Amino acid sequence: MNLKQIEFNKIYNMNCIKGMTLIPDNKIDLIITDPPFAINFKASKANYNRTASRVIEGYNEIKPEEYYDFTFQWMSESFRILKESGSMYVFSGWNNLKDILMALDDVGFTTINHLIWKYQFGVVTAKKFVTSHYHCLYVCKNGKKRKFFPYTRFKKNSKTTEGRSLHYKDKEDVWSIKREYWTGDQKTPTKLPAELIKKILEYSSEKNDVILDPFLGSGQVAVISKMLGRKFLGYEIVKEYYKFAKKRLDRNVYRLKEKSTRKLKMKH
Numbered sequence: 001m002n003l004k005q006i007e008f009n010k011i012y013n014m015n016c017i018k019g020m021t022l023i024p025d026n027k028i029d030l031i032i033t034d035p036p037f038a039i040n041f042k043a044s045k046a047n048y049n050r051t052a053s054r055v056i057e058g059y060n061e062i063k064p065e066e067y068y069d070f071t072f073q074w075m076s077e078s079f080r081i082l083k084e085s086g087s088m089y090v091f092s093g094w095n096n097l098k099d100i101l102m103a104l105d106d107v108g109f110t111t112i113n114h115l116i117w118k119y120q121f122g123v124v125t126a127k128k129f130v131t132s133h134y135h136c137l138y139v140c141k142n143g144k145k146r147k148f149f150p151y152t153r154f155k156k157n158s159k160t161t162e163g164r165s166l167h168y169k170d171k172e173d174v175w176s177i178k179r180e181y182w183t184g185d186q187k188t189p190t191k192l193p194a195e196l197i198k199k200i201l202e203y204s205s206e207k208n209d210v211i212l213d214p215f216l217g218s219g220q221v222a223v224i225s226k227m228l229g230r231k232f233l234g235y236e237i238v239k240e241y242y243k244f245a246k247k248r249l250d251r252n253v254y255r256l257k258e259k260s261t262r263k264l265k266m267k268h
């Protein structure tokens with residue numbers, strides 16, 4: 001691999017902080033990412049009703065005391081390589097939210113929205129409330145040049161059967177989107193649903209834009225970007241996850257089955 005030059009429509013098995021240093025300034029249109037959590041996450045644990053044997057092991061975790069520095073480093077590189085018109089969406093649980101918020105400010109990003117992704121179930125806990133949401137920080141490099149496409153999903157006057165504005169509903173900052181169960185298929189321990197990524201891509205990018213995910217995991221961001229005619233780029237430090245994401249991209253397959261495969265098509 002020639003590490004002097006990073007190409008688009010490729011993913012790389014490497015540390016994203018190193019990988020991003022190989023990208024020249026102002027090259028990326030949109031970053032969508034879900035960084036590691038620093039909560040001692042165990043990939044092989046049979047949580048969320050999953051069969052542990054199909055979950056690929058090896059998740060790379062960051063120590064809590066190193067989380068701010070790590071976050072500041074990858075965000076500084078992200079800021080440098082984003083175009084002036086570019087935006088970034090960063091997912092975070094509540095545990096590390098303060099480090100994420102501080103680093104975004106310290107690096108110089110402008111915050112546009114603090115979105116909540118509400119999913120359909122959480123881990124049931126006896127003595128506290130069930131966490132059933134994720135935070136998503138929508139930020140940009142230059143508030144005056146930021147791209148946003150408000151009517152690609154719903155026309156200004158489109159209404160529900162009850163006469164409510166579909167456009168308004170879709171633009172509220174709490175997004176209820178179901179997690180995907182990939183029962184019986186290979187998977188990594190965490191993944192963002194396709195619908196969530198599609199929504200971000202439709203509001204904040206156009207065809208042929210370059211979409212980066214520094215922390216690919218299963219490769220969801222790259223796979224959905226490819227499906228929607230965007231250019232993709234991404235990094236994953238764990239070899240097995242990288243191989244899994246690459247296989248999905250090379251074969252144009254959304255879910256990898258043991259024998260048969262499902263072609264890259266989504267119902268929306």
Ligand SMILES: C[S@@+](CC[C@H](N)C(=O)[O-])C[C@H]1O[C@@H](n2cnc3c(N)ncnc32)[C@H](O)[C@@H]1O
Nearest residue numbers: 015016034036060191192215217218220236237
């Ligand atoms: C929360 S997961 C991402 C899940 C992904 N959004 C998906 O839908 O599958 C974070 C990923 O970042 C990877 N990772 C951790 N540190 C990294 C680094 N320095 N460079 C690249 N990848 C890293 C982990 O191995 C893990 O797969």
